[in-house]
Amino acid sequence: MLLKNKTILLTIFIIMNLASAAQLFGIERFPRPQFESDYQQPRMTSPDPRAATYEYIDIAALLAALSVTTFLILKKRSRRGVFVMMLLSIAYFGFWRKGCVCSVGSIQNVAYALANPDYAIPISVIVFFILPLVFSLFFGRTFCAGVCPLGAIQDVVILKPQRIPLWLNHMLRGIPFLYLGIAVLAAVTGSMFLICRFDPFIALYRMGGDWGMVSFGVALLLVGVFIARPYCRFLCPYGVLLGWLSKFSKYHASITPDECIQCKLCETSCPFEAIDVPVTEKPVESQTVARRRLAIILIVMPVFMLLGGWIGSHLNKPLSRLHPTVRLAEQVNNENAGRIYETTIYSRTFRASGETMEQLMAEVRQIEHKYKIGGWWLGMFLATAAGMALINLSRRRRQTIYETNHTHCLSCGRCFDYCPRHHALKGDLVQT
Amino acid sequence: MDKPNKNQPVSRRTFFGDTLRTLSALGLGSLVGFGARKATSEELVWQLDPDKCVQCGQCATECVLDPSAVKCVHAFDVCGYCKLCGGYFKPDAKSLDTAAENQLCPTGALIRKFVEDPYYEYTIDESLCIGCAKCVKGCGAFGNGSLHLQVRHDCCVNCNECSIAKACPSNAFQRVPASKPYLYRGVQRKDFYPEK
Amino acid sequence: MEQNKTSQELDRRNFIVRGGQRIAAFVLGLIGASLLPGQKQRALATSTPQTQPKRKVENPWEYDLESLKKIDPALITYEEIESIPAEQEKVTALALDDSGTLYIGGDKGVRVITDKTSKRWVQLPQAPACLAIDTNGDIFVGLKDMIVVYDKKGTKKTEFHSMGESSYLTSIAIGIDDVFVADAGNRVVWRMNKAGALLGQLGEKDERRHIPGLVIPSPYCDVALDQNGLLWVVNTGRHAFEQYKPDGTLVKRWEKTSVKIDGFSGCCNPTHMAILPDGAFVTAEKGLERIKIHETDGTFRTVVAAPSQFKEGTVGLDLAVNKQGRIFVLDPSQKTARVFEKK
Numbered sequence: 013m014l015l016k017n018k019t020i021l022l023t024i025f026i027i028m029n030l031a032s033a034a035q036l037f038g039i040e041r042f043p044r045p046q047f048e049s050d051y052q053q054p055r056m057t058s059p060d061p062r063a064a065t066y067e068y069i070d071i072a073a074l075l076a077a078l079s080v081t082t083f084l085i086l087k088k089r090s091r092r093g094v095f096v097m098m099l100l101s102i103a104y105f106g107f108w109r110k111g112c113v114c115s116v117g118s119i120q121n122v123a124y125a126l127a128n129p130d131y132a133i134p135i136s137v138i139v140f141f142i143l144p145l146v147f148s149l150f151f152g153r154t155f156c157a158g159v160c161p162l163g164a165i166q167d168v169v170i171l172k173p174q175r176i177p178l179w180l181n182h183m184l185r186g187i188p189f190l191y192l193g194i195a196v197l198a199a200v201t202g203s204m205f206l207i208c209r210f211d212p213f214i215a216l217y218r219m220g221g222d223w224g225m226v227s228f229g230v231a232l233l234l235v236g237v238f239i240a241r242p243y244c245r246f247l248c249p250y251g252v253l254l255g256w257l258s259k260f261s262k263y264h265a266s267i268t269p270d271e272c273i274q275c276k277l278c279e280t281s282c283p284f285e286a287i288d289v290p291v292t293e294k295p296v297e298s299q300t301v302a303r304r305r306l307a308i309i310l311i312v313m314p315v316f317m318l319l320g321g322w323i324g325s326h327l328n329k330p331l332s333r334l335h336p337t338v339r340l341a342e343q344v345n346n347e348n349a350g351r352i353y354e355t356t357i358y359s360r361t362f363r364a365s366g367e368t369m370e371q372l373m374a375e376v377r378q379i380e381h382k383y384k385i386g387g388w389w390l391g392m393f394l395a396t397a398a399g400m401a402l403i404n405l406s407r408r409r410r411q412t413i414y415e416t417n418h419t420h421c422l423s424c425g426r427c428f429d430y431c432p433r434h435h436a437l438k439g440d441l442v443q444t
Numbered sequence: 445m446d447k448p449n450k451n452q453p454v455s456r457r458t459f460f461g462d463t464l465r466t467l468s469a470l471g472l473g474s475l476v477g478f479g480a481r482k483a484t485s486e487e488l489v490w491q492l493d494p495d496k497c498v499q500c501g502q503c504a505t506e507c508v509l510d511p512s513a514v515k516c517v518h519a520f521d522v523c524g525y526c527k528l529c530g531g532y533f534k535p536d537a538k539s540l541d542t543a544a545e546n547q548l549c550p551t552g553a554l555i556r557k558f559v560e561d562p563y564y565e566y567t568i569d570e571s572l573c574i575g576c577a578k579c580v581k582g583c584g585a586f587g588n589g590s591l592h593l594q595v596r597h598d599c600c601v602n603c604n605e606c607s608i609a610k611a612c613p614s615n616a617f618q619r620v621p622a623s624k625p626y627l628y629r630g631v632q633r634k635d636f637y638p639e640k
Numbered sequence: 641m642e643q644n645k646t647s648q649e650l651d652r653r654n655f656i657v658r659g660g661q662r663i664a665a666f667v668l669g670l671i672g673a674s675l676l677p678g679q680k681q682r683a684l685a686t687s688t689p690q691t692q693p694k695r696k697v698e699n700p701w702e703y704d705l706e707s708l709k710k711i712d713p714a715l716i717t718y719e720e721i722e723s724i725p726a727e728q729e730k731v732t733a734l735a736l737d738d739s740g741t742l743y744i745g746g747d748k749g750v751r752v753i754t755d756k757t758s759k760r761w762v763q764l765p766q767a768p769a770c771l772a773i774d775t776n777g778d779i780f781v782g783l784k785d786m787i788v789v790y791d792k793k794g795t796k797k798t799e800f801h802s803m804g805e806s807s808y809l810t811s812i813a814i815g816i817d818d819v820f821v822a823d824a825g826n827r828v829v830w831r832m833n834k835a836g837a838l839l840g841q842l843g844e845k846d847e848r849r850h851i852p853g854l855v856i857p858s859p860y861c862d863v864a865l866d867q868n869g870l871l872w873v874v875n876t877g878r879h880a881f882e883q884y885k886p887d888g889t890l891v892k893r894w895e896k897t898s899v900k901i902d903g904f905s906g907c908c909n910p911t912h913m914a915i916l917p918d919g920a921f922v923t924a925e926k927g928l929e930r931i932k933i934h935e936t937d938g939t940f941r942t943v944v945a946a947p948s949q950f951k952e953g954t955v956g957l958d959l960a961v962n963k964q965g966r967i968f969v970l971d972p973s974q975k976t977a978r979v980f981e982k983k
Binding site for chain 2: 699700701702703705708855856857858877878879897899905906907908909926927928953
Binding site: 042044045047049051053054055056058060061064067110112113114117118120121122125126129132133134135136138145146149204205208209214215218220221222256262336357358360361362364365 | 468479486517522560598601607628
């Protein structure tokens, strides 16, 4: 497999080299006029893409930003430092690099590469995908705190964070799972890169772009004044992965540098509602009841997953419309049936290409089949996510201190300043 | 929630935490391993194949940049140096001169220069070109197809997914290695000489 | 996961409410996903494309050639009566001999079609660029830079010498003694005898003899002999027809540049030409794929086939005319020879 891929790549390179050599020697398709004057034919110019070294600079910048942010959070416990890192991220990854490739979007490249053997994925993309995840597994979501340009731009506009109702919070937190599932499905089937298409802030960083996406970005920032980091919490598909790994992180940021004195000062400090409060009261129901419920959930889970998968697989037709070929087939069909009278550039190009309707429909069936299989996975994934939510709900909590929720905590460091122990240790409390 | 609780037996929790962490690390590691097998150290950039291009005009409107990173380029080797250039003149041009009302290009980016009777040279002012492909269509239909579109890499910001590629009706866009970033006309096309 | 103190109290009611919220989120999400693209899903049924005229969704930057291709149906006085398959993957040239036998050149050689039952192949090393048939049945095949002559059985008779590196032969006209070969690469028409000896050249710019010179921007330049033995050359870059004596004297010429029906459009048209028994010209254009008839003096007479009858972008519509005035059009897109007759 390794050899085969390399061979294919090599062949492509050789062909391309040959082509450019031909270009160099000026092979002509049809002899151009023999000029009597001493006319000099201009040369074609070929401006180069960004030099490859920049790719390594980007990787180095990512690694440095992650390391510094992690150091600032875990060792220095410095919110101010994180803030500076955010500004740097906005400047470098945002305005200078103009957003691509970002870790959030790299999910799709990885998914696409897993499903399509022909696609050679650039190393920089792999690094952008994996590095924040590895950091998250050990140190929590420090990537979200000070490295992600999408998060940073939202973080700097948090001015009047409001608490949102618990039920709404829970429902909205389901969206990223769905977004992740559908985005991966769309990438795997080669339909589109959904996350890139609906990247809300890229237009701002590029200072121009699709009107709809600019207004979406601006709207998110306006909402973000009151509801902290709405994209990160209620949309970001990469946040799902980071959250999973962060949950098991070995050295996660904690509110207190040493011990919790249960002062409750930090209780309202988190704009992301990611602080778990200690269990102070005795549970209302008996342990047996709770255990039985948990057992029932665990038993029902497989059924639940199968049901989800079955539903997902039956959504394949509507979902497959994410693929342009399916939309084209629908358009052409509707034109043929006389249901619509306006042709589109796509249907006209299809008709001009000489491809038959049967070929197109065969392609569509193939795509729908991919979505059928993908739909099973999507449905099972979502059912599992929902089931896990129920399990988490049913688990007996034994927490005794104020602690960040490792899944949802973005390691922003805001709560540090609320903790008296933090100041005591720093020695900046006025002794009385 | 998963932090070891001091009142509870620590060992079991820590054990679970460590196991899960190790499993996650394994998962990530295998992903890296799989990725590395297929990885290329070369960056990929977007380019369009002029032979697939149908000149729909969407390169001008779909690019995230304004004006578009797609520009018209000229394969001079293929050009007929025509007096009546199908890419330069509107079909109903009153006279064959450089008056703006005769020009097909909406921004005046195609520049016509007299060489010698009856030959004229056509060059592109890329700072004016918006990549609409009107001239490309005219040149392809009436002439040799020497005018063609290319993604210009001094403009292109290399989006992870090119939005023009997504809108392209003929799938003309593809990722190419950054070291060979252009697919010029006039070298790959084999259909021109009938015997080849 | 909860921050409120109330969240610690878990009883059945609480569990159902909050669990329900979580499940509802996913269910709502799935429903949302199914509605994602926003439009109603319509049944995808295979049906053959109908090419009824439809209104376009306009793109502001698309160069619309369609409007130029519209031709008043009243002007079309010919109809297609037959379509003869070329039986080749690529077709490049077409010719008729005096007896009405059709020759179609392509990647497999030359298909000789006398009628539906009598067909044969003449094998060639490569697809011919142009074809002409002598009165004795000899097949003159123009390759890129040389002429090769085959007898009617398909045996190679002679091979003329190459006309040079930049040569690009596009058309052959055979007279009583002379062979005229259009060379688009060198922008000249070679005059040879039937053994391949070069006798002279026509069409070069010569101000003394009032010859404007051939302007050939693309590899199309057609020649044909009229009833008087005079050679007509299509000066495509000037949209002109020029009549020469065999010695190279320019007898007369006319030119008509126009996208309208009465002239020729683009940089270099018409690409192909044939002379009808009454001396009028049948012309084929690229860009606007149309077949028309012009009088000897250039006046527009009628339309044989409109652009709508060809696939967009078709080039190389080689022409031939038989004694009855039927027009044979080589269609490289359909890979057929299409026969048109007056309605």
